Amino acid sequence: MATRTGQEYLAGLKDGREVWYDGKRAEDVTTFAPMAAAVRSTAALYDLQHDPAHRDTLTVECPEFGERIARPFEIPRTREQLKAKREAYLVWARATCGMMGRSPDFLNVMMMSLAAKKSFFAEFSPARAEAVTAYYRHVASKDLFLTHALLDPQLDKGKARHQQDDPNIPLRVIDRNSEGLVVHGVKRIATAAPYADEILVWPFPPTFQPGEEPYANVFAIPMNTKGLKTLCRPSFAATQGLKADHPLSSQFDELDATVVFDHVLVPWDRVFLHEDIRFLNRMYRETRMREFTAHQTNARLEAKMGFLYALIQRMTEVSGYAQKSDMMEMLGEAVACLEVIRSTTRSAEEQATVDPENNVLYPDLFALQAGRALGPVYYPKLVNMLRKVGGGGLIQLPVSLSEFSSPIGLELEQSLRGAGTSGQDKARLFKLAWDVCGSEFGARHELYEMNYAGERGALLAGLQREYGRKQFYTDQLDRFMETV
Numbered sequence: 001m002a003t004r005t006g007q008e009y010l011a012g013l014k015d016g017r018e019v020w021y022d023g024k025r026a027e028d029v030t031t032f033a034p035m036a037a038a039v040r041s042t043a044a045l046y047d048l049q050h051d052p053a054h055r056d057t058l059t060v061e062c063p064e065f066g067e068r069i070a071r072p073f074e075i076p077r078t079r080e081q082l083k084a085k086r087e088a089y090l091v092w093a094r095a096t097c098g099m100m101g102r103s104p105d106f107l108n109v110m111m112m113s114l115a116a117k118k119s120f121f122a123e124f125s126p127a128r129a130e131a132v133t134a135y136y137r138h139v140a141s142k143d144l145f146l147t148h149a150l151l152d153p154q155l156d157k158g159k160a161r162h163q164q165d166d167p168n169i170p171l172r173v174i175d176r177n178s179e180g181l182v183v184h185g186v187k188r189i190a191t192a193a194p195y196a197d198e199i200l201v202w203p204f205p206p207t208f209q210p211g212e213e214p215y216a217n218v219f220a221i222p223m224n225t226k227g228l229k230t231l232c233r234p235s236f237a238a239t240q241g242l243k244a245d246h247p248l249s250s251q252f253d254e255l256d257a258t259v260v261f262d263h264v265l266v267p268w269d270r271v272f273l274h275e276d277i278r279f280l281n282r283m284y285r286e287t288r289m290r291e292f293t294a295h296q297t298n299a300r301l302e303a304k305m306g307f308l309y310a311l312i313q314r315m316t317e318v319s320g321y322a323q324k325s326d327m328m329e330m331l332g333e334a335v336a337c338l339e340v341i342r343s344t345t346r347s348a349e350e351q352a353t354v355d356p357e358n359n360v361l362y363p364d365l366f367a368l369q370a371g372r373a374l375g376p377v378y379y380p381k382l383v384n385m386l387r388k389v390g391g392g393g394l395i396q397l398p399v400s401l402s403e404f405s406s407p408i409g410l411e412l413e414q415s416l417r418g419a420g421t422s423g424q425d426k427a428r429l430f431k432l433a434w435d436v437c438g439s440e441f442g443a444r445h446e447l448y449e450m451n452y453a454g455e456r457g458a459l460l461a462g463l464q465r466e467y468g469r470k471q472f473y474t475d476q477l478d479r480f481m482e483t484v
């Protein structure tokens with residue numbers, strides 16, 4: 001069962017989990033309209049693992065497991081294995097036009113990276129290291145889909161967790177017994193939580209202060225754990241009209257959710273760190289998870305930006321100005337942005353180094369973090385290009401493309417015709433563009449690209465703080481200064 005089919009994934013979701021939407025409980029998330037499309041699209045990703053065209057890219061025979069596992073779970077020791085991971089990320093990302101940022105590969109590679117650095121957890125306690133390793137094996141051998149919730153409620157950002165007016169709101173340990181930890185409180189924003197199998201919790205950002213110990217915990221539990229409630233945001237999944245009227249939001253709206261833990265028991269074998277701010281503050285950096293998660297997220301962004309670039313290109317063609325100099329210049333800028341993101345993963349693979357502690361090959365962090373820092377600038381730039389090319393045409397569209405076969409079809413055809421393109425085909429393209437640059441789904445994606453890797457200012461400051469080639473460049477400057 002180490003590589004699941006879509007059907008097996010769907011069957012696993014009928015587990016009595018407590019998911020709330022618009023004040024009502026979703027009894028079966030696989031059929032509940034606000035999330036059914038995202039569930040189907042996720043199931044389709046699992047099916048791709050069994051498609052002969054993709055099987056060898058998406059999955060790999062793994063001697064340590066004695067069976068085939070999904071590619072993100074493989075601990076890489078060679079450059080070929082790293083490249084193969086990137087190819088696997090690209091296959092899944094292209095299948096969703098890059099629009100499902102939290103597809104299962106993201107957290108699966110994170111779990112792999114935690115297991116690869118079990119020495120970090122062993123320093124805390126051998127039992128916790130054992131729990132991390134066993135959990136990784138559990139997730140990989142069952143090919144599970146994890147969500148994650150890192151952030152506490154925004155509350156008063158000027159105060160520490162324990163100094164809030166109500167310090168009981170952020171998720172914390174309230175009790176511990178022979179079975180495990182009892183946790184209570186709120187976490188956000190867990191994308192895909194309504195239809196993931198399990199949730200991994202660890203707190204971010206790693207800036208814990210003395211007094212915040214009860215909040216400093218890392219653990220994972222199934223989504224149907226007693227006392228765990230998932231509260232969904234409004235769905236942007238278009239459920240009316242033709243698929244072509246809302247080509248992306250009808251398929252790929254991955255729901256974000258707040259998760260509430262009501263006296264939840266976390267068994268000891270699912271506790272990876274607890275009540276220790278020193279370890280928590282070190283974990284993000286020292287487990288080296290970023291190297292692997294950023295490798296996945298940059299590949300996913302490459303697929304998404306490639307999709308947007310092609311869309312801008314086609315829109316200039318149907319508008320008849322693809323060869324005009326200002327459009328050529330704009331498209332050239334889109335190419336430059338796309339190529340920079342594309343290069344980050346490949347550059348990181350070429351510059352990968354083996355960590356002597358565990359003999360794992362890590363892609364270069366700085367090349368990858370450059371992509372994460374530039375994505376929030378480049379993605380909105382490409383979205384704005386869609387707005388520029390489409391102009392008012394983006395809001396001249398009929399409610400549904402089905403109207404082209406209605407009594408007003410001829411008028412629509414005449415009013416929407418493009419350069420060498422029928423009105424209907426141009427409208428199809430512009431509807432797709434609207435889903436990216438005008439719909440609620442599109443707005444959520446701009447917000448996602450700006451935030452998914454954490455607040456950008458903190459990311460940039462971290463890049464400067466940790467930059468490993470700083471000395472090289474400052475030495476060069478100093479040597480030059482000695483010559484003048």
Ligand SMILES: Cc1cc2nc3c(=O)[nH]c(=O)nc-3n(C[C@H](O)[C@H](O)[C@H](O)COP(=O)(O)OP(=O)(O)OC[C@H]3O[C@@H](n4cnc5c(N)ncnc54)[C@H](O)[C@@H]3O)c2cc1C
Nearest residue numbers: 148149150151157158188189190191447448451452454455
């Ligand atoms: C679509 C989407 C999906 C996401 N999916 C996930 C997910 O699956 N799992 C997950 O764990 N997280 C997820 N996130 C959360 C994401 O990591 C955070 O949104 C991001 O880290 C920013 O944190 P924040 O939302 O608390 O914003 P804030 O940190 O509150 O930032 C908002 C603004 O406040 C400013 N600010 C913050 N603190 C201070 C301060 N002390 N003083 C002055 N200014 C301040 C910031 O600079 C920024 O301008 C998702 C977010 C989005 C938007």
